[in-house]
Amino acid sequence: MxxxxxxxxxxxxxxxxxxxxxxxxxxxQKEEKEIKRYKPENLEAEQKRYEKARDEAIGQLGELYKKACQEVGEVNAAVFEVHAMMLEDDDFNDAVLNMIATQGINAEYAVAMTGDNFSKMFSEMEDEYFKARAADIIDISNRVVAVLGGSGSGNCELNxxxxxxxxxxxxxxxxxxxxxxxxxxxxxxxxxxxxxxxxxxxxxxxxxxxxxxxxxxxxxxxxxxxxxxxxxxxxxxxxxxxxxxxxxxxxxxxxxLLELKGKEDVTLDGKHIKLYANIGNISDVAAVMKNDAEGIGLFRSEFLYLEKDHFPTEEEQFQAYKTVAEMMAGKKVIIRTLDIGADKQAEYFHLEHEENPAMGYRAIRICLTQPEIFKTQLRALFRASAFGNIAIMYPMIISIEEIHKIKEIVEEVKSELREQGVQFSEVEQGIMIETPAAAVMSDVLAEEVDFFSIGTNDLTQYTLAIDRQNAKLDSFYDAHHPAILRMIQTVIDNGHSKGCWVGICGELGADTELTETFLKMGIDELSVSPTFVLPVRKLIRTSKCSG
Missing domain, CATH: 3.50.30.10 (Phosphohistidine domain)
Incomplete structure (x- = not known):
């Protein structure tokens, strides 16, 4: 430059x-020590030395998990639970112990060799989940080697x-x-x-x-x-x-902006705007509170699925939704049902390769064709509704028939919960407007739901026929395209005509160049990343909805 x-x-x-x-x-720079190979005098004692170091490493991981829970939340801290499980794995331990016994080598060398072998094995697998475990194996083997060498947990000290x-x-x-x-x-x-x-x-x-x-x-x-x-x-x-x-x-x-904390999200001409935040997991709630959002306008529940190697159980989901609802203490929490597919893939769903996945088998289409998955999530959501102010919204809607089918499944779930004596609340149910079909039919769809949330990311790519992931098309992609703005206005007008409130939860919601435009359009809610809450609040409080 x-x-x-x-x-x-x-x-x-x-x-x-x-x-x-x-x-x-x-x-x-990570400390790199040469791991020397030597023959211990007592192989049985060497095996015990390894087992003691492994147990100490597992203890360290437990402490790291507690620390991480406080700093980055339970979901992000779960990696340390995975590492501890790996160290407890029989295959890994047997390989180390067998190498010490059969090759007559020291524990450090056996752990390093086993780590390299397992890491190589994982890295060569086709499954992306197992490929990602290769780095984890190296991390845990390095930890055990450090303990064996007396260097503890290897903290990086900054003064x-x-x-x-x-x-x-x-x-x-x-x-x-x-x-x-x-x-x-x-x-x-x-x-x-x-x-x-x-x-x-x-x-x-x-x-x-x-x-x-x-x-x-x-x-x-x-x-x-x-x-x-x-x-x-x-x-x-x-x-x-x-x-x-x-x-x-x-x-x-x-x-x-910090001075805006605690202030109301009201325009100069007196309209209250619901200013919510988007989250992906439980740990994000801290940022929602820190930035003083009025509620959560989009909880991307698919991250509960993406972070696991199996379908999350009803209980696992219930605990996650309940925790967020309780933490928000009566403030609105809008949870989107799973939006797996397209660029969000989970191996255990076994989704087939598609030529155009963005327009393929995803989101509500999976839920309606695999109702057992859908019902598990709905049961967890309705159970959690007894512990806070939860609302549910459904993604990728294109027809009134889909909403009718969703309602049938919802009624089945509620009926089952009543029979089992499980408490739940009646919740607001809405849909995401992210397909041109939903936008065009929004006058009819508004009669069936409590609210609309406009997902501008997908709505833009489907309307403009431009793959938003394709960097070659960046110069053609225009999120401010008049067709998008007209479509948003149509959805707002149609929703209001049938008593349905309308929000935006896509990237455009945080686009401060359009905040005043959305207010004049009559938008009721904006849901943005937590760090954008206060900048958007500033614009809301200095703008008018009319004139």
Missing amino acids: KQEGIYVTTYQGKSILKGIAIGEIFFY KPVILIAEDLAPSETVQLDKNMLLAFVTEQGSSNSHTAILARSMNIPALIGVPIRKEWNGRMAVVDGYTGTLYLDPDEETLKELKKRKQAEDEERQL
């Missing part, structure tokens, strides 16, 4: 969270605020970092769904992935620009001055 005659070294990555961080780089850069971070490494000393993350590997990314979002700090890092950057000054996905290394005085100015403005804006 060239600026006023001075070359500024910049590196481009993918931004995980917007924001600016300025500070010294700390290069986090001042830094921009942490690393090739990647394992879940156990991420959770043990001192969050008060982190200004930003920059990693070479990882994805937007990695544990590093999850932690960055939960802490609301800037983060970049996909940056080609260098060890020699350690101790140098840098700036992370989460708005543009740029890392500035040793920025010159003029660049640093400009970035500091932007950060100061960002800090001032954040402070002003």
Whole structure:
């Protein structure tokens, strides 16, 4: 990058969270110790040494689970339960113990070899779930080796605020970092769904992935620009001055937004707007509360399915929905029934390959053709309704017949619960308007439901006939296309004419360029990512619905 005659070294990555961080780089390098092979004098004692180290490692994982539950929520902490289960696995333990006995080798070497063997085996499997377990195996074997070597849990100690850069971070490494000393993350590997990314979002700090890092950057000054996905290394005085100015403005804006906490979401001409937040799992509720959302407008229940290797049981789902409902203490919690399919695949559903999965076997189509899956979820939802203010909405609707079939199944579930003496509440039921068919038929559909929630992401791609995942079509994709805005207006008008309230839960809900437009259209609710609640509240309170 060239600026006023001075070359500024910049590196481009993918931004995980917007924001600016300025500070010294700390290069986090994993401790690599050579594991030597030797022949112990007493093989039986060596096996016992391994078993003791394994038990200590399992204990460490238990402590990490507790710590992670407090910081990133139960769902994200579950990885440590998985690691503990792996260490308790008979196949893994038998392989280590057998190697010590038959090859006459030390425990460290046996664990490392077993870890490599199992990791290689998993990485070569076709099943994506088992492929992902390869990294977990290496993580747990490294933990046991560290315990055997007397190096404990291997914490990374930070003694001042830094921009942490690393090739990647394992879940156990991420959770043990001192969050008060982190200004930003920059990693070479990882994805937007990695544990590093999850932690960055939960802490609301800037983060970049996909940056080609260098060890020699350690101790140098840098700036992370989460708005543009740029890392500035040793920025010159003029660049640093400009970035500091932007950060100061960002800090001032954040402070002003905090003053909006506790304020009502009411326009200048007196209309109250329901300003809700979108979540994917239980841990996100903390961000909902922190950002003062009035409720939850979209709980993506499919994440309960995506995070498991089996169909979540009724009890597992009930506990999740009940927990969120109780935490929200009477505030509205709108839960979307599972939206598996398209870009959200769970191996155990055994969905066949489709040429056009976005328009294929997904969401309500799975629920209506596999009612046993649907009824399990509905039972959990209605049971949880006794513990809070729950509403249910159904995705990918295209016809009145689908709604009639849903209602039949719902009545079956409610009848079964009554017969079993299970308490539940009568809940609001709505549908997502994300197909052009639903938008065009919204006047008829509004007579059958309590509310509409417009899913602008899919509605836009289906209306424009553009795959939103195809980067080659970015220049054609226009979320502000007049056809989309007209369709949204039609849905609002049709919903209101039949006494049905209308909200938006797609990405456009947080598009502050359109907030005032939506208010003038007559929108009743906006559900956005938690971090957008206060910026949208600011616009609601300074706008009018009329005029």
